[in-house]
Structures are given as structure tokens and as C-alpha cells.
Amino acid sequence: MKPVQRYQALRKAxxxxxxxxxxxxxxxxxxAAAQELSITASAVSHAIQTLExxxxxxxxxRARRGVVPTDEGARLYEVIRRSFGDIDEELRTILDRSSRQQVVTIQSAPSFAAIWIMPRLPAFLRAHPDLDVRLWAVxxxxxxxxxxxxxxxVYGKPPASAGVHVEPISRRERYLPVCSPKLVDGxxxxxxxxxxxxxxLIQNDVxxxxxxxxxGRFAPACNSPVRGLRLDRAFMTLSAAENELGMCIESTVLVHDYLRQGRLVCPFGELAIEAAAHHLAVxxxxxxxxxxxxxxxxxxxxxDFDAV
Structure with missing residues (x-):
């Protein structure tokens, strides 16, 4: 058989x-083969005839009650059995590898990454040494x-998508004023x-x-509040407040640890604005x-963010 004819024959197989x-x-x-493959018996017969x-x-x-393999058929079956076995094994390996994915890329709002993820990341990686975390703060x-x-x-609710599961980080996220305890000492x-x-008053512009x-909601008679710093990251406004540069108004999700550790206090108590700002998306x-x-x-x- 000429090379071109052999190639054409293999293409038909x-x-x-x-x-x-x-x-x-x-x-x-x-x-029986047709039943296994969910096709007709004539389709099986045609496929094998084309291969022959x-x-x-x-x-x-061809026999009255079925078919009997020829010597060539028996040799071909051994090759196919080994080949299909190798393919099946490799597919299972790939599937197992993908189901045990060890590299996880996290995209996070910068302040959430700085305040929540980074301080806890070393302990998490020690607990999961086979896991590779990539963190993008954008x-x-x-x-x-x-x-x-x-x-x-995500900071702000992401656009709706049928292929993405979205849930709020906290079911009762709120924005409330915070400041250094030294600022209100006395x-x-x-x-x-x-x-x-x-x-x-320190303002977060984003x-x-x-x-x-x-x-406007809690002190409408205040006509001339004293303006202070204007920043564009929550972790910077919280740092400024911690360093006694004024008061800021931030999310309970972000101020949770600051309040728990006594680094900041809520000077006006629980006067807060409810807003679901941080969402987990997968x-x-x-x-x-x-x-x-x-x-x-x-x-x-x-x-437990609701504990704030």
C-alpha cells in the first residue's frame, strides 16, 4: 500500500x-454493541464495514447468532484495548488533578486584602502546605x-451572572464613624x-x-463640618483615624478587628448606615x-461580622 493510500485508510479508521x-x-x-453505544445496529455494522x-x-x-472475530480482529482488539486503557488512565489523571486543584487565585478589594487576608494568610498556608494562593489586590x-x-x-455588588455565585461577606454590614480612643479621651x-x-472628618473618596x-441622617443641623484628609483606600482612612488625625466612617467588615483590639472606638455608638458593600464571588x-x-x-x- 502506498503511503498516500495508507494515510487515507487510517483517516477512515x-x-x-x-x-x-x-x-x-x-x-x-x-x-448488543449498538445498545451499549446508544446507536442502531445498522450504524454499528456500517462503522465496522467502513473500518474493514x-x-x-x-x-x-458474520454468524447466525452474532459475530466471530477473525485473527486480524483479535490482534486489532489487543491494540485498541491497550490504547483505550492508556487514554482512560490519562483522562482520569487529568480529571483527578483538576478536581484537586492546588493553585487558587484570589482577587480582592485592596483594603479587604490588607486588613483581612494578609494578616491571616501565613497561618492558612501553614495549615494547607499543598495549596498555592495567588492574591491580586485590585x-x-x-x-x-x-x-x-x-x-x-468584591467591593460593591458585582454584575449579575448566571454562572457566578455571589453572596455578601456579612449579612448585616454597616457604615459607622470610628476614631482613636485617644481622640475622645475625656x-x-x-x-x-x-x-x-x-x-x-476623614473621607474615603471611593x-x-x-x-x-x-x-444628613443623624446630624442634619450640622451646617459646617470640619473637613480633614481625603483618601482613596479604606485601610488608609483607618490608619489615619488610628493615628488621631480625625474620625472616619467605614464598613463594619473592615473595622471589626480594630474595634475588637481597642485600636478604634465608635464615638457615636451604633448610629450607622446599612450597606452591603463586600461580596464573595465564585x-x-x-x-x-x-x-x-x-x-x-x-x-x-x-x-462574626454581626458582632460589631
Whole structure:
């Protein structure tokens, strides 16, 4: 057989034809092979006939109650059995590897990454030495289709998508004023809202709320609040407040540890604005991966935010 003819013959030996041959060999019946492959018996017969024509040999002797493999058919079956076995083993290896994904890419709003993830990351990695975490601290919405991001903590609710599971980080996230305890040393807390005029106000320019909103709701008679720093990251406004540069208004998700550790206090008590600002987003196609589940469970377990 010339090389061109051999090539053309091999091209006709399709995967479907080989599958039909394997099933017919094992069952010794075209009808039983058809049932296994969910096709018709004539389709099995046609596939095998095409394969026989391509190879130039008979693979089965047709009998009244089934088919009997020829010597050529028996040799071909041994090759196919080994080959299909190798393919099956490799597919299982790939599937097992993907289901035990060990690299997880987290995209997080910068302040959440700085305040929550980074301080807890060393202990998490020690507890999961086989897990490789990649952390991207960016503000833009995650692109799960092209960027390789597996888990995202988003500031502001991400656009609705049928393929992405979204849940709030806290069911009762609120924005409330906080400051250094030294800033109100000697004052009786909680302060009346009108005392806001006695303090510098630090503003986060990318926040979902503002001092104007809080003042309009709780201290409408305040006509000239004293403005202070204007920053564009919550972790910077909280640092400024901790260093006694004024009061800031931030999310209970972000101020949780500061309050628990006594680094900041709530000078006006529980006068807060409710706003679901931080969300956990995970592609539904990756929720079942063990490594992704480990990371999302870790993020969910950070703290009881409602305790603030």
C-alpha cells in the first residue's frame, strides 16, 4: 500500500469506528454493541464495514447468532484495548488533578486584602502546605472567563451572572464613624451626633457612603463640618483615624478587628448606615473544586461580622 493510500485508510479508521469495533468484539454481537453505544445496529455494522474496507481485511465473520472475530480482529482488539486503557488512565489523571486543584487565585478589594487576608494568610498556608494562593489586590470587577481568577472579594455588588455565585461577606454590614480612643479621651461616650462639628472628618473618596450621608441622617443641623484628609483606600482612612488625625466612617467588615483590639472606638455608638458593600464571588464551574472550597470556607470563617 502506498503511503498516500495508507494515510487515507487510517483517516477512515475513525474513533467512532474503533469504539463500535471494540463493543462488537466484547459482546460478539452488533445488536448488543449498538445498545451499549446508544446507536442502531445498522450504524454499528456500517462503522465496522467502513473500518474493514479501510484496512482491507475482515475483522469479523458474520454468524447466525452474532459475530466471530477473525485473527486480524483479535490482534486489532489487543491494540485498541491497550490504547483505550492508556487514554482512560490519562483522562482520569487529568480529571483527578483538576478536581484537586492546588493553585487558587484570589482577587480582592485592596483594603479587604490588607486588613483581612494578609494578616491571616501565613497561618492558612501553614495549615494547607499543598495549596498555592495567588492574591491580586485590585478594585476592578473580576473577569472569571479570561483572568484565571477563582475566588473574588468584591467591593460593591458585582454584575449579575448566571454562572457566578455571589453572596455578601456579612449579612448585616454597616457604615459607622470610628476614631482613636485617644481622640475622645475625656469625652463621655456615646457622643451626641451634634458633636461631629468638634472633630476633623476623614473621607474615603471611593466609599459607598460618605460623611454627608451620615450627617444628613443623624446630624442634619450640622451646617459646617470640619473637613480633614481625603483618601482613596479604606485601610488608609483607618490608619489615619488610628493615628488621631480625625474620625472616619467605614464598613463594619473592615473595622471589626480594630474595634475588637481597642485600636478604634465608635464615638457615636451604633448610629450607622446599612450597606452591603463586600461580596464573595465564585464561578459555579469552580465551586466544586476542593482547593476553591477550602479558600471560600476560610474567607467565610474570618469573623462574626454581626458582632460589631
Amino acid at each position: 475513525s474513533l467512532k469506528g474503533l469504539q463500535a469495533f471494540e463493543a462488537a468484539y466484547m459482546h460478539r454481537s452488533f445488536a 474496507e479501510a484496512l482491507g481485511v475482515l475483522l469479523f465473520e 478594585h476592578q470587577a473580576p473577569d472569571f472567563s479570561n483572568s484565571g481568577v477563582d475566588v473574588a472579594v 469625652w463621655t461616650l456615646p457622643l451626641p451626633p451634634s458633636d461631629i462639628e468638634n472633630f476633623y 466609599s459607598l457612603t460618605s460623611w454627608d450621608e451620615w450627617i 464561578p459555579k464551574s469552580r465551586e466544586g473544586l476542593q482547593a476553591v472550597r477550602t479558600v471560600t470556607d476560610w474567607i467565610r470563617s474570618f469573623a
